[in-house]
Amino acid sequence: MDEALHHIIIVGGGAGGLELATRLGKTLGKPKKARITLLDFHRTHIWKPLLHEVAAGTFDAYENQIEYMAQAAKNHFEFRLGRMDHLDRATRTVYLAPTHNDKGEEIIPRRQFHYDTLIMAVGSVSNDFEIEGVSEHCLFLDTVRQAESFQNKLLEAYIRANTQSVPLMSGQLDVVIAGGGATGIELSAQLHKVSRLFKTYGLDQINPGDIQINIVEAADRILPGLPPRLSQATEDELTKLNIKVLKNERVVKVTKTELHTNTGRVIPACIKVWAAGIKAPDFLQDIAGLETNRINQLVVRPTLQTTRDENIFALGDCAECPWPQANSIVPPRAQSAHQQASLLAKSMKRRLAGKPIADFRYYDYGSLVSLGKYSTVGNLMGNLTGSVMIEGFMARMVYLSLYKLHQFALFGFYRTMMLSISHLFRASVHPEIKLH
Ligand SMILES: Cc1cc2nc3c(=O)[nH]c(=O)nc-3n(C[C@H](O)[C@H](O)[C@H](O)COP(=O)(O)OP(=O)(O)OC[C@H]3O[C@@H](n4cnc5c(N)ncnc54)[C@H](O)[C@@H]3O)c2cc1C
Numbered sequence: 001m002d003e004a005l006h007h008i009i010i011v012g013g014g015a016g017g018l019e020l021a022t023r024l025g026k027t028l029g030k031p032k033k034a035r036i037t038l039l040d041f042h043r044t045h046i047w048k049p050l051l052h053e054v055a056a057g058t059f060d061a062y063e064n065q066i067e068y069m070a071q072a073a074k075n076h077f078e079f080r081l082g083r084m085d086h087l088d089r090a091t092r093t094v095y096l097a098p099t100h101n102d103k104g105e106e107i108i109p110r111r112q113f114h115y116d117t118l119i120m121a122v123g124s125v126s127n128d129f130e131i132e133g134v135s136e137h138c139l140f141l142d143t144v145r146q147a148e149s150f151q152n153k154l155l156e157a158y159i160r161a162n163t164q165s166v167p168l169m170s171g172q173l174d175v176v177i178a179g180g181g182a183t184g185i186e187l188s189a190q191l192h193k194v195s196r197l198f199k200t201y202g203l204d205q206i207n208p209g210d211i212q213i214n215i216v217e218a219a220d221r222i223l224p225g226l227p228p229r230l231s232q233a234t235e236d237e238l239t240k241l242n243i244k245v246l247k248n249e250r251v252v253k254v255t256k257t258e259l260h261t262n263t264g265r266v267i268p269a270c271i272k273v274w275a276a277g278i279k280a281p282d283f284l285q286d287i288a289g290l291e292t293n294r295i296n297q298l299v300v301r302p303t304l305q306t307t308r309d310e311n312i313f314a315l316g317d318c319a320e321c322p323w324p325q326a327n328s329i330v331p332p333r334a335q336s337a338h339q340q341a342s343l344l345a346k347s348m349k350r351r352l353a354g355k356p357i358a359d360f361r362y363y364d365y366g367s368l369v370s371l372g373k374y375s376t377v378g379n380l381m382g383n384l385t386g387s388v389m390i391e392g393f394m395a396r397m398v399y400l401s402l403y404k405l406h407q408f409a410l411f412g413f414y415r416t417m418m419l420s421i422s423h424l425f426r427a428s429v430h431p432e433i434k435l436h
Helices: 017-029 048-056 068-075 144-163 182-200 228-240 334-352 372-378 392-411 413-429
Strands: 007-011 035-040 078-081 084-088 093-096 106-108 111-114 117-120 175-178 213-216 243-246 251-254 258-261 266-268 271-274 309-314 367-369 380-384 388-391
Touching: 007 017, 007 111, 017 035, 017 068, 017 334, 017 392, 035 068, 048 144, 048 182, 048 392, 068 078, 117 334, 144 182, 144 271, 175 182, 182 213, 182 228, 182 243, 182 367, 228 243, 334 392, 392 413
Parallel strands: 007 035, 007 117, 035 078, 117 309, 175 213, 175 271, 213 243
Antiparallel strands: 084 093, 093 111, 251 258, 258 266, 367 380, 380 388
């Protein structure tokens, strides 16, 4: 490594950060125009929008994770494992907390890295709004580990119920999802599919009709980010699947066995999922005097530079970025992170060459909600070119293309195609859901 080179540190190897590190590694790292380092506290990357499928067991996380160290070696950047917990802007230093193994033993001591340019891409976590019992009794879908523990809990509940000699208790296999946004809706459809598939794989003592999936939404409609017609169409599809949608119900308390709402409703459920909002990680709050908002996001200018430090950029879910065309801010989505990573890949080259950098312009390609295998009747897309709405097969293809774009950015076209073909072969011999 060449210490004299301009050092660009990217913190967070998610939907945006890993794409950016890969691009900068190829364009600046390989020709030795800059030193690129990616920091993350996980060793592997998975594209976050797939986590609800990991939770339902319809997507194998191990098959599809990317090793940061291997990606770094192939693409001319460095990877360092650790969780950032502190920043010193005066000395341009990022600090990583000590890293421990599963037994609690320290494997990497506290350490620090000097940067010339810092790019924050640490994403978001679920926001429990400090509601009583949520953090103790709800499951979250922020990490692979959480998604896998969800899948394990679901499978165990089914296996137990399948062999028990007494009838099912009230709510024994029921699921309640707090939050009627895209994550909650997509998860409900996946769980519905899985509850039917369990029977195919021998858990045949349970009648799928015994399992009630509920969605609780505080607003007066689900998918508030989509046009009302699509919210209604989605709700109709969910009703056909016997998924209960409870609107105008705000969660006030969660216990080990129930979820309570402001209207006095009590919903018994063995699995309670929290998908009712996000915030940027707490360590960002007012970090090193940078401007942050009420959900800890770093406030950035249109160039994605933080408002108080032009050497620190932020992208993706952890950034509050203006979207003047919509008189709003850029939504926390994978497509935003992808587009911002593409811009910053160009901006970094221009900055090194002493040229001015461009403003970010967000293109909203629509919001897609996949109802899994019910796609022909339920995949929806809103706001494409302002008014066009597509459903069914077309919507499914556009939905899948977002993940393909991510893979192209990481592996290039040829390797992504080979990977897709290998998955088709794999799917022909493996069960549709994970059964262990
Ligand atoms: C279940 C689910 C379904 C979704 N579906 C969709 C969808 O269909 N379409 C869509 O557009 N969006 C969807 N999203 C939202 C999308 O996943 C996010 O908007 C996107 O991942 C944000 O990308 P990012 O790069 O900002 O952060 P992330 O992809 O979240 O990556 C953040 C990275 O930072 C790392 N990190 C965090 N803190 C630290 C730290 N202190 N130190 C070091 N590293 C750190 C994390 O390990 C992670 O690798 C979904 C989200 C979820 C949870």
